[in-house]
Amino acid sequence: MRRAEPLSREPGLPGVDDFDEFVTGRGRALLKFAYVLSGDAHLAEDLVQEVLARLHRRWDRIAAMDHVEAYVRTAIVRQFLSWRRRRAYREAVLAEVPEPAPSDAPEHRVVARDQMWTLLRGLPRAQRAVLVLRFYCDLPDEEIAALLGCGKSTVRSQATRALAQMRTTLSQRGAGGDG
Known part of the structure; x- marks a missing residue:
């Protein structure tokens, strides 16, 4: 992204x-x-x-x-x-993500971006908003908390849960799961 x-x-x-x-x-x-x-x-x-x-x-x-x-x-x-x-x-239902191309292939970035979108779409809205504000807008937790009207600890816990869910989904797909 x-x-x-x-x-x-x-x-x-x-x-x-x-x-x-x-x-x-x-x-x-x-x-x-x-x-x-x-x-x-x-x-x-x-x-x-x-x-x-x-x-x-x-x-x-x-x-x-x-x-x-x-x-x-x-x-x-x-x-x-x-x-x-x-x-x-x-939510748009997407077909299974194709096997990734070798990392040196130009298609690798497209596949990685599609995987990221799929992972983000699988998150609850509040968690998705926290990740977008943190990683896309590069905002600190204090500003994210002010934007969302919650505490810094809530921002941190939402980010932790979102990243954990994304990791779990990735590992399930890597192990042959449906994702």
């Missing part, structure tokens, strides 16, 4: 006062973030669109805040985790 574009932590982000300029300038990065979080391009578009539509109504107040983009990303994470989305969310 490629790293996310860095979160804008600086007040005065170009185009932050104007909603259209913000969406034009940062919309692609927000869409990438939502895609990594959800693993589904259509759901990512829905998440970003819904969050931006809600925030548009009060953009004057939001634009006056420090860390506008971090605020928008937090709204995307919370929308992704919301129960309303859970009902509408459809």
Whole structure:
């Protein structure tokens, strides 16, 4: 997975006062973030669109805040985790992952990426969000806890459980399990 574009932590982000300029300038990065979080391009578009539509109504107040983009990303994470989305969310069922190519083959990266997506899709939403925020956005536990509205210990335990589940799934597949 490629790293996310860095979160804008600086007040005065170009185009932050104007909603259209913000969406034009940062919309692609927000869409990438939502895609990594959800693993589904259509759901990512829905998440970003819904969050931006809600925030548009009060953009004057939001634009006056420090860390506008971090605020928008937090709204995307919370929308992704919301129960309303859970009902509408459809996991894609994938065929079994093919045998990996030799590590020096170019196809190896594609297979590894597909395996990672499959593993992430198998996690509960909160655990997936913690891993995306930690490894894709490169956020420390304190910031993840603030984004998710929980304690640092919860973030650490969710990450530990998620990584353990991913390791178990990988070892089961390696031992001939169905995964």
